[in-house]
Amino acid sequence: MGVDMSNNPPSSRTKDFFASPALSLSLAGIFRDAGAAATPNMEVEEGDEGSGGGGRRDDMVEISSENSEPLRSRSDDEFDGEGEPDDDGADGDKSKKKKRKKYHRHTAEQIREMEALFKESPHPDEKQRQQLSKQLGLAPRQVKFWFQNRRTQIKAIQERHENSLLKTEMEKLRDENKAMREQINKACCPNCGTATTSREAALTTEEQQLRIENARLKAEV
Amino acid sequence: MGVDMSNNPPSSRTKDFFASPALSLSLAGIFRDAGAAATPNMEVEEGDEGSGGGGRRDDMVEISSENSEPLRSRSDDEFDGEGEPDDDGADGDKSKKKKRKKYHRHTAEQIREMEALFKESPHPDEKQRQQLSKQLGLAPRQVKFWFQNRRTQIKAIQERHENSLLKTEMEKLRDENKAMREQINKACCPNCGTATTSREAALTTEEQQLRIENARLKAEV
DNA sequence: AGTTCCGCTGTAATCATCTTA
DNA sequence: ATAAGATGATTACAGCGGAAC
Numbered sequence: 001m002g003v004d005m006s007n008n009p010p011s012s013r014t015k016d017f018f019a020s021p022a023l024s025l026s027l028a029g030i031f032r033d034a035g036a037a038a039t040p041n042m043e044v045e046e047g048d049e050g051s052g053g054g055g056r057r058d059d060m061v062e063i064s065s066e067n068s069e070p071l072r073s074r075s076d077d078e079f080d081g082e083g084e085p086d087d088d089g090a091d092g093d094k095s096k097k098k099k100r101k102k103y104h105r106h107t108a109e110q111i112r113e114m115e116a117l118f119k120e121s122p123h124p125d126e127k128q129r130q131q132l133s134k135q136l137g138l139a140p141r142q143v144k145f146w147f148q149n150r151r152t153q154i155k156a157i158q159e160r161h162e163n164s165l166l167k168t169e170m171e172k173l174r175d176e177n178k179a180m181r182e183q184i185n186k187a188c189c190p191n192c193g194t195a196t197t198s199r200e201a202a203l204t205t206e207e208q209q210l211r212i213e214n215a216r217l218k219a220e221v
Numbered sequence: 222m223g224v225d226m227s228n229n230p231p232s233s234r235t236k237d238f239f240a241s242p243a244l245s246l247s248l249a250g251i252f253r254d255a256g257a258a259a260t261p262n263m264e265v266e267e268g269d270e271g272s273g274g275g276g277r278r279d280d281m282v283e284i285s286s287e288n289s290e291p292l293r294s295r296s297d298d299e300f301d302g303e304g305e306p307d308d309d310g311a312d313g314d315k316s317k318k319k320k321r322k323k324y325h326r327h328t329a330e331q332i333r334e335m336e337a338l339f340k341e342s343p344h345p346d347e348k349q350r351q352q353l354s355k356q357l358g359l360a361p362r363q364v365k366f367w368f369q370n371r372r373t374q375i376k377a378i379q380e381r382h383e384n385s386l387l388k389t390e391m392e393k394l395r396d397e398n399k400a401m402r403e404q405i406n407k408a409c410c411p412n413c414g415t416a417t418t419s420r421e422a423a424l425t426t427e428e429q430q431l432r433i434e435n436a437r438l439k440a441e442v
Numbered sequence: 443a444g445t446t447c448c449g450c451t452g453t454a455a456t457c458a459t460c461t462t463a
Numbered sequence: 464a465t466a467a468g469a470t471g472a473t474t475a476c477a478g479c480g481g482a483a484c
Contacts, residue, residue: 104454105452105454106453141455145456146453146454149455152470152471153452153453159384163380163383163384166384166388167387170390170391173395176398177401180405184401206428207428208404210428212404214400214431215400216397217435217441219393325456326473326474327473365448366475366476367473369450369475372449373450373451
């Protein structure tokens with residue numbers, strides 16, 4: 001009954017890794033350097049109005065659509081109430097302004113700079129980070145985070161890449177394997193062409209097979 | 222050139238997620254796997270050093286924390302000194318005790334429940350989600366997020382797993398190929414090669430040895 | 443042409459552990 | 464052997480792209 005299973009993702013088959021705006025290209029360069037120029041996008045929309053205005057947009061939850069349900073309660077805030085009670089007034093109304101720190105993405109330039117440094121050293125020390133942070137107008141922590149996340153990303157991408165390489169290589173090996181197997185089985189040696197059909201030949205081929213199996217077993221262990 | 226390694230290998234990619242028997246392990250959340258130990262899993266082992274060095278052993282998580290709470294937090298929030306040159310322009314809203322909203326992790330129970338549902342359907346519809354959210358005291362959005370993140374997580378893990386399988390298999394193939402290559406190159410056939418010199422005896426003894434080793438290996442496997 | 447919804451990807455930030463100097 | 468940094472896992476969010484109206 002219902003175990004569903006219908007889900008089945010509509011699936012997109014596109015797997016192209018390197019599909020990210022800022023990250024991909026530079027990364028791609030690491031592996032295969034395509035000569036393509038970089039600096040693709042740069043449109044950082046995000047017009048943050050200058051600082052003066054103070055707009056304060058509250059939150060962005062905006063669920064729209066019908067689903068707006070009764071925003072549940074205090075919700076998640078941590079249970080340990082310690083400190084931080086700021087209970088926003090009664091919850092009577094559903095205002096619930098949960099201002100969750102604006103999300104905020106770093107600008108293209110900031111990323112560019114950090115990337116540049118990253119290329120030189122993926123593990124910058126505090127000094128370097130600090131300097132960068134000053135230069136870019138980011139908090140030192142943010143720079144630190146960025147590097148951390150970046151390392152993780154790189155690793156993931158590399159892994160994926162490696163995976164695909166592995167796959168192709170394996171396929172190659174598999175073919176080779178098959179070919180060799182056939183060769184051994186039927187034509188013994190290319191030099192003399194016609195293999196002898198005598199008992200000796202049989203023995204050697206058998207031996208060969210044994211060797212092969214042996215190797216395989218060894219690999220397994 | 223486009224190497225295009227995309228892959229849509231018709232091959233094994235079809236597992237419906239979690240269908241994998243031994244996948245569970247590291248998924249972080251499994252604090253208690255409820256359920257009798259019916260999961261004889263134990264596999265996935267992969268040494269590999271990779272860069273950076275570091276062998277690491279990952280282990281089952283064990284976050285303890287009995288249900289209910291307390292999840293301690295060591296010093297939370299390090300107050301950075303505020304003086305930071307932060308202010309990334311714009312948005313100067315700082316000021317005030319900015320309680321950087323606590324991070325907050327879902328409780329073990331919430332996770333357990335969600336996981337349970339996840340097993341049945343990784344893509345719950347709004348109704349299901351809503352119900353769950355009520356039951357667990359989480360905002361619907363949180364539930365939604367959780368499922369999303371979880372899906373990605375699973376995917377990543379699966380990929381990793383697949384990757385390691387691939388690696389071992391490839392290694393196996395490689396060895397086998399090497400062996401075959403050697404065979405072909407040297408001990409090819411008794412007629413043309415170095416085999417004609419009353420090699421029979423030697424061959425047979427060698428063969429016997431091979432057989433013995435073979436048997437031993439088989440036993441090990 | 444459209445628009446509404448939804449899932450997925452990428453990313454920011456935080457915490458918990460593990461390493462390492 | 465203690466403090467600092469790296470790493471992995473999590474929560475949360477913005478946007479894109481496709482599918483369903």
